[in-house]
Amino acid sequence: MKRLILLIIICSINISAQDFKVDKVSGTVKMLRGTSENWENVTSGKKLNSTDLIVTEEKSFIKISNNTTNFVLESNSAIDISKVKNMSMDDLLLALAMEDIRAIPQKDSKSNVKNTAVYGENKGVEKSVEATEATSVYLGVKLLNGAKQLAKSGYKESALVTARETYRKHPSTLTNFNDRIYFTDILIDLRLFSEANEELQSLGKLELSEKNKNQLHSKLEKIKIALLEK
Amino acid sequence: MSGNKKLIISLLIMMLLTKLTYSQHSYELFGFSSNQINSEFRLNSFESNAGNYSLNKDWEFSAIYGAEVNDGNVSSNIFLISLGKKLNNDYFYARYTPGILAKFIINTGIELILDDTTKAKSLSNLFEYKEIFGAGYSHSFGENFSIGFSVRLFQQKTEEDVLDIYYDTEETAYFVPVTEIKKTDYWIGDIGATYNYNELMKVSIQSVNLFTVKEADISEKKYSDLNTNKEVIFGLTINPYKNISLQSFYETNNSYMVGLNGGFSTGIGNISFGISASHNNNIDDLISSVTPSINYSNNFLSISAIGSIFMNNNKTSLSKDNFKNLGIGNIINNRYSNDRILLAMNLALSFKPEKKVKIISLKADEQIFPTLAENYLTKPFATATVINLTNETITVKPSSYIRNLNKEAVYSPIIKASPRDTFEIPFYTIIGEEFSLINSRTISDVHFYLTTENNEPDDEIQKPILINDKNSWDGKIINLKHFVNSDLNFISKYSKQILNNNRTEIENSVSDLENFVKIKILFENFAKQMLYVSDPRSAVEYVQFPSETLNIKGGDCDDLTVCFAAMLEGIGIETAFIDYKNEDKISHVSLLVNTKLKPDQSSLITNNDKKIFIRKNNQNIDEIWIPIETTSFVNFNSSWEIGALQFYKEAITDLGLVKNKVEIIDIY
Structure with a gap:
């Protein structure tokens, strides 16, 4: 019975998720469907599900639409189809709060004795990590570009959630000062001063140029005043 | 006066x-x-x-x-x-x-001169009344109302001197003093x-x-x-x-x-x-x-x-x-x-010390699950509302004894009670190892005792309780971890044996991928021998121990998730249950597993970052966890994809994690 329920859930995901259709494609646009590992080329007329991820290459773009929305993803960008939607402020706050439950609860002293057996020897680790980090940065930057386009299209809440997820899954992108300031400004626009303050405090821990430091300091002062007036 | x-x-x-x-x-x-x-x-x-x-x-x-x-x-x-x-x-x-006793002698005023003496004899009446018992x-x-009765036996005795008259053959009258003795018993009852x-x-x-x-045969009342x-x-x-x-x-x-x-x-x-x-x-x-x-x-x-x-x-x-x-x-x-x-x-004669505390009411679990023994050490299975009957601060030692489950009375933490205070006392219990492997459900009873300064309890109360068998489960996903840990030693040896048989594959992998490779090997081995078998509907949920699932080679989602979690935990790989709560109360459970990879290493295992979930460890470092559906037996990648898709949709996109529709429960 439980298995049947699971299958129904999975089927219902596939049936109800055909949210967008592709109106126009220029250049190279690829997609990852659901949890698939295989990239597919995107062509005009193709239907996109909410669990799909689309990625544009250099000098490429894609225009997608459904009954209520048109959205253009510009070059060197990536976006989860599920993020092209209006989010309520409540849902945004819930999504930001989800951070807190990502931490593993503190273990007590009664935790199981873990097996420490090691099979084989270390090899090729550094090279692999470097390679994967480069891949991660590549996708992460594209996702942040996509998030900015969401914000420009009015989906500011979705843009913030996308940025937050991207920073977590692709932490190398955290070093881009301008991108982080961009999303912090959106937090300020939405009057989420506490969250903005937290983000700026975190940004202050990076190695910054004098110009960036001054910019950061100026924004922190504005938020302090805003928090006092709140 | x-x-x-x-x-x-x-x-x-x-x-x-x-x-x-x-x-x-x-x-x-x-x-x-x-x-x-x-x-x-x-x-x-x-x-x-x-x-x-x-x-x-x-x-x-x-x-x-x-x-x-x-x-x-x-x-x-x-x-x-x-x-x-x-x-x-x-x-x-x-x-x-x-x-x-009351005795009265009343002189009648009559005196007789006896013919053979010169002495006079006074006639008298004696009335004696007494209670026998x-x-x-x-x-x-x-405490406030009492009703009863008493019965008493009284005895009344009269000795009355009277004169009897006798006539001889010459019709001469003779007066002879005679004592008439009468006894009457009275039973008197009152309420x-x-x-x-x-x-x-x-x-x-x-x-x-x-x-x-x-x-007595006296029907007529006498003075x-x-x-x-x-x-x-x-x-x-x-x-x-x-x-x-x-x-x-x-x-x-x-x-x-x-x-x-x-x-x-x-x-x-x-x-x-x-x-x-x-x-x-x-x-x-x-x-x-x-x-x-x-x-x-x-x-x-x-x-x-x-x-x-x-x-x-x-x-x-x-x-x-x-x-x-x-x-x-x-x-x-x-x-x-x-x-x-x-x-x-x-x-x-037999001194009973003053009762210093009294149980006003008691709420107790109706059933005990032996496999959840660890829970009862930290979570009370009963709570009593108790009153301090004295005008002084007293120390109360609560204890309980569950027949067929405790070797002896189990003491719960001591509580100090203020004068005349009403307070709550939690009861914890310890289930002995010898009782934890019960194979059948039995009705037993639990005795609750409150003791103050004496050896004898000041108050006690008894309640029936159902002792479930070792496979019974209360339906709470969080308690499945007790089944994971139930035979961890056995399952640990089992997993190590499988990994040992595949040590070449592990040795040839990137060292950071060691956990991931182990997870994959163990799941492939697990999936190829398992079969999904629905849980027969019964009053209590039934969960197999991991060794039983491996022996039977099948089970429902609870059994399979518990078994695979035990296989991973047994070799030190962290796991967590994903509890998909359903409004119709039929929930589903699958597994989240820690690969120990850092987020930037995700492309070592996948192109698709919907298949991973980032969690902070105890050192505040992000690590990649992956959701696995244990009821799908095609292969590891398929189970991962199915598990990840449901998790991404329900936990992340639909905000299930913050809306309490999806819960992650760590097993350790």
Whole structure:
């Protein structure tokens, strides 16, 4: 019975998720469907599900639409189809709060004795990590570009959630000062001063140029005043 | 009238002005010295307590020795011996009363000169009344209401000298004195009820001569018979101040009695004193008798000295006419009674210490799950609402014993309770290893005890409880972890054996991927031998131990998730249950597994970051966890994709994690 329920859930995901259709494609646009590992080329007329991820290459773009929305993803960008939607402020706050439950609860002293057996020897680790980090940065930057386009299209809440997820899954992108300031400004626009303050405090821990430091300091002062007036 | 008598009467008039009255019919052998500080002993008798009310807690023996003064002559004897026993809410009492005796010799005024002597013989009548024994029973309905009855056997004996006339053959009349002896037994039964309205006031009602059975062939009432008119006595006791008590009884024949007593505690016990006065409707005096008393009591014994002073201002002469006209209503308290002093001793035969705490109510789990034993160490399986009955801070030691599950009583944390405080006490339990592998469900019982400073519990209560078998589960996903840990040693060896068989693949992998590769190898091995089998519907959810799942080679999602989690935990790979809560209460569980990879390394295992979930470890470092659906057996990648898709949709996109529709429960 439980298995049947699971299958129904999975089927219902596939049936109800055909949210967008592709109106126009220029250049190279690829997609990852659901949890698939295989990239597919995107062509005009193709239907996109909410669990799909689309990625544009250099000098490429894609225009997608459904009954209520048109959205253009510009070059060197990536976006989860599920993020092209209006989010309520409540849902945004819930999504930001989800951070807190990502931490593993503190273990007590009664935790199981873990097996420490090691099979084989270390090899090729550094090279692999470097390679994967480069891949991660590549996708992460594209996702942040996509998030900015969401914000420009009015989906500011979705843009913030996308940025937050991207920073977590692709932490190398955290070093881009301008991108982080961009999303912090959106937090300020939405009057989420506490969250903005937290983000700026975190940004202050990076190695910054004098110009960036001054910019950061100026924004922190504005938020302090805003928090006092709140 | 002596000066002392004037003083006593003045006191009694003062008490009468308070409108409190005492019954007279019933004479109180203990002198109305019962109050709050000596209430553990029975200091009243059937004479004022036909309903057999007592606060006695267990066995109690009492004896009264009495001395009577008659025209300057003192006679003494054993007055009463009694035994009382409290059994839960029932109280039994029996007494033997050789001292309840009244004997009257009335001269008829006739004298005979016997023909063979010059001596004269006076003819007289002897009337003797006595109680042989009495017994009583009462039952308490809660703390405030008691109802009961008493039965007493009385014996009445008359010896009347009469003249018989004989005629000889010459018709000469001869007068011969003959003594006619008659004995009559009376069974008299009465009922009564006592109600404690509150701490300040107690009321009672009782019958007088409700049932009277005469064991004799005499159908016609004679003047010498004991007066057995039916009456009702109403009683009222007021405690206006600590250890001060006002007692009053009113009898429907317009007799009454009032009493006042008080007391104080000393380092070696309690001292009480009291005085009562009675008005008897059959006697012309306003105050027919006065009864002062003094009492000493401690936890083990009570000693009382009681005086009875009969005013007899209008003492009736003992004549046959008076007997005919006035009769005798009470053997020990009548118009002919002499002053008396009684010495009473009550002894607690089996001492029960004072109950300091009491369980008001108790909420307990209706069933116990042996495999969840660890839970019962930290989460109470029962909570009692308890009251401190004393005026001091006490230490309460709670304990419980579950038959068939505990080797001995299990003590829960000690609690200090403020005076008169009502508080809650949690009960925890320890399930011994030898009891944790129970294969069948049984109905048992659990005993809860509260102990203060003594070895014996102050209060205890018993409840039935269902002990489930080892595979029973309460349906809470969080408790599945106890099944994961149930045979971890076995499963650990099992997993290591599989990994050992695949050590080449592990050795050839990137070292950071070690956990991931192990997860994959173990799942492939697990999936190829498993079959999904639905859980048969039953009253209680059933979960297999991991070794049982491996042996049976199948199970439902709970069994399979528990088994694969145990395989990973057994080799030190962290896992967590994903609880997909469904509104129709049929939830689904799958597994989240820690690959130990850093987020930037995600492309080592996937192109699709929907398949990963980032969690911070205890060092605040992000690590990649992956969701796995354990009921899909195609291959590892398929199970990962299915698990990841459901997790991404329900937990992330639909915000299930923050809307409490999806919960991650770590296993450790």
